[in-house]
Every structure is written in C-alpha cells, then in structure tokens.
Amino acid sequence: MEQSPNFKILVVGYGSIGQRHTRVLQELGYPVAIVSRHSRNYSPCYPNLEEALLDWNPDYVVIANRTNEHYRSLAILAEKQFKGRVLIEKPLFAKYIDVPQHQFAHVAVAYNLRFHPLLQQLKSIITNSPKVISVHIYTGSYLPNWRSTTDYRQSYSALTEQGGGVLRDLSHELDYVQWIFGDWKRLTAIGGKFSDLAITSDDVYSILMETEKAFLVSIHMNYLDKIPRREIIVNVSDQTIQVDLINNSITIDGHKNVINHNRDATYIAEHQAMIVGHRSILCTLKEASQTLETIEMAEKAATLNTWIQQ
Template sequence: ISHSMARIDELRAAVKRGGGQVLVGFQFRFHPGLRKIADWLKDDAIGRPLSVRAHWGESLPDWHPWENFRDGYSARADLGGGVVLTLSHPLDYLRWLLGEVESLWAFTSSQSNLSLPVEDTAEIGLGFVNAVIGSVHLNFTQRPPVHKLEIIGAGGTIRWDNDNGAVQIYRGEDGQWEMISPPDDFSRNDLFLDEMRHFIDLAEEKVDSLCTLDDGEQALYLAWSVLRSSKSGGMVAGKLSLEGLNE
C-alpha cells in the first residue's frame, strides 16, 4: 500500500468515508501453487506446521536490462527501495498461510558490488503466534533467480518453487512425494489477470477482498519492523509499536 507507515490512518479514513473497496496488490495470493498450499494447511495435510523457510533472490540488474537499474524505485531509498520493502511478498503470504507474527529479528546489509544506497540482502527470523518458527532470505544479487518456500509439519513437508510453479507434498503415512504442476498455459501474467478479475468482482460486491487494507498495512508493518530490528540490532517482539518505524 505504501513505502511508509505515515498517513495509513488517513487512507483508512478515506476508504471508510467513501465506502470504497480495497485490494492490496500482493499478487502471489493468486498463485495456484500457494492457493493449493493454503488448502493443504487448512485440511491439516501435513499436521501441525512447525517451521517455514522462504528464499527469494534475483539479480536486480537483470530485472529490466534495457534500463539503468539504479534509477528504478528498488534501488532508491527515497522511493521506498531496498530488498526488504521491494520483495516484501513473503512477509504477506506467510501471514496469509500461517497466521500472525509476534516477534522477529533481522540482519540487513549491502553485500554486493552494486553500490546501492539501500540494503540488497536480508536475513529475517520470524516467530508466529501459533508457535511456528520461520525465516526469510531476500537478496538483489542471485543468479539464476530463486524463489522457493518450504513448510515442515508434524506429519510431512510442503515445497513450492516459483520457477516452475509446482508444489510438492510429502505425507508421512504415504512415504512419497506428490507433485502438482500449474496448468500448461500458466504464466506469471496470470497472477495479475486473476487479481484484476478479483478486483472487478470485489467492486461489484460479489466477493470479499483476498488481500485487505489490514493485510497490506500488516505486511508493511512487518517490513518496517525488519528494518527497525536490523538498525537496533535487537528482536522486535510483542505488540509492535509503530513509533519510530519510519525513522
């Protein structure tokens, strides 16, 4: 919803005053693989979730090779750049899949030779309200690009790979992996098309928002808490205070 927590309350008041609908643009909530994982977790397919690991790394200069990557928002602090805010999607979809985060710690730095004025690498530890522990790794440097997720449960394991879109599940009682691939004609653009269709349905009051203003605020809140933890060198825990998050 923004690169800053400032004025979110004004946005919320404007939405309430105007009676509008809000869909925050976290398109991975529309990925068929992640939606399948949501169904599996709802059905206790791997028992109680115990731990989770998300890894997303890709070379920033390769995103738009036809332009100077240093001019884009991802590389500029004044536009909300840095790997934490730019690649904040895992912070959103982990909340969606596993529930609220109650504590976190983080290290961030500029590890590469890109000479960016923002962080290009982050290592984040998460403690969830339901006792799941997890971690997120983000970077602007990795070649080839990698975006993967693994959830370990008391009765099995789930894996997702954004490269091929496939999800895998290992149920302990079966003793073997099952893989589900997306449709043959699936492409990344389908996430945005499905998101737009959902927004039209939302505007026509046919559905509830799959990613609400509250969801967007909380994802941004977590991202700024990551930056706060890295700056302070300490854990951010409990009811996180908004004060100082944008400093």
C-alpha cells in the same frame, strides 16, 4: 465481469508494472487510460491524476507509480471524492502512514501472489494441518536483470528515498507468510546493503520469526541471485511440502506436481476480483499496513541486533 466500454480504468504510472497492468486490462477488454509524465506512445495519456479524473472519469484506478508516490495519489483521489474502486501496487507506502479518509467503493493492495494456485494449495494444506513446525522461504534474483530496458541504478528499487530495497520490493513473502501462517509473534533480522551493486537500498535481508501457526519461520530475500529462486519448504506434523514459484511445482513428501501457470494469471485473477467483487483473497489495507509494520520491525531488529515482540 463488467466488460463494457462504459467501465473505464485508469492506471497511474507507466513503468514496468504499470505497463503490465495496462496490457492485462486491455486484453480483458476494458478501455484503459494512463497517467505518465514520460510516455508519449500511449493514448489516452494524462500528465497528472487530476486531469485524468476530470476528463477520463474512471470507474477503477490502479496506482502503480513509485512507492513513495502512492500516498499522494491516494490523497488526490480522496480529495477529488473519487467513489470508484482502487488497487494500490505493493507495498502500500514506503513507511507506515494513515490512509486518507475516502469514499472509495473498495480499496485493496496488489499482493497478487495470493492468487497463485500453488500458494492457495499450500494455504489449504496449512489450514487443515494441526501443527506447523518450520517454514523456510528463499527468494532472490539479480537486480540488474529485472528490467531489460532500464538502468537498474536509476530504478526506484535501487533508491531508498523512492521506497526501494528488498524488504519492500519482495514484500510478497512477508504478506503471504502472514496470510498463510498467521501474524508474527516475535521476530529478529539481519540485513542491509552488503553487495557491490551501485544502489543505496538494502540488497539482502534474512528474517527469523514465530507466527501464530508456525514455531519457526525463516525468510531470506536478496537482489543478488544470478539464477532466480522463489522457494518455500514447510514441515508440518506429517508432511514436507516444497513449493517452487519459479518452476511452478509443488512437491509433497517427494511426489512432485508441475502446473501450467502463466505469469499474467495472478494479475488477471486479481483484477477480476476487484471488478466482479469476489474480494476475499485480496489484501486489505489493514493487512498491507501490518506488512509495512513487519518491514519496519525487521529494520529495527537488524539495527538494534535484538528480538522484537509483537
């Protein structure tokens, strides 16, 4: 790794995910500055991206502000002819829009669960399986418990206009489904704001789809589970695989294996891939745009109560 005080990193946004990126990168030994209008306890801290680019002159920029602010941050980097590396927190944008023309050395989207060893093991199994019959994915956790120092009603997750909602917040599932099981061919969905949470964004969604490698994929996501769950059940022609991403276990035909996995590990691996250049696992702009299209087609299917063909 280019572990040197001469390799400087800038994190744009200092909410919970921005703080995690900053801490992880500092622990890896890199000098990190932030862009934040509100943080006064971190140095160096810049009030805007333009000033940070001019003064800090970073080699690598992590865009970790609110989803509806991602495009403007990218546009500023492009306008200022930034030539370094750029990692954009997921989802890419709140709605699909073409990425600005740029001169970045490399750009990727932070679907860090691709670096989870259990998902990598599952992908390896599926790659070598002749037939995937069904995939059932369930992810849910209670939004008011997400950020202990923040009123959930004020978080971007709670606000549609800031790019919140389960379809976008939990779009890891939509990314890794297509990464492992191939692009969807048709889908339908039901979802929206169903609970009594004081939010304007969608809090429950269920999607049913057919993909290139799987006859049937069901994905359920919500902001409601008081006991967090993130689980996958896959039936292939000769095996049943269960993956539990909360308890870090994989069970194949009843034989369970628990791994020792630190939550920071996927973020570390993601940043190492960006910095060192081993980028085959990283989510590309094209793939992230396809995930945004999947989100918008799920919303359309739910609104029209219909199937959408790819």
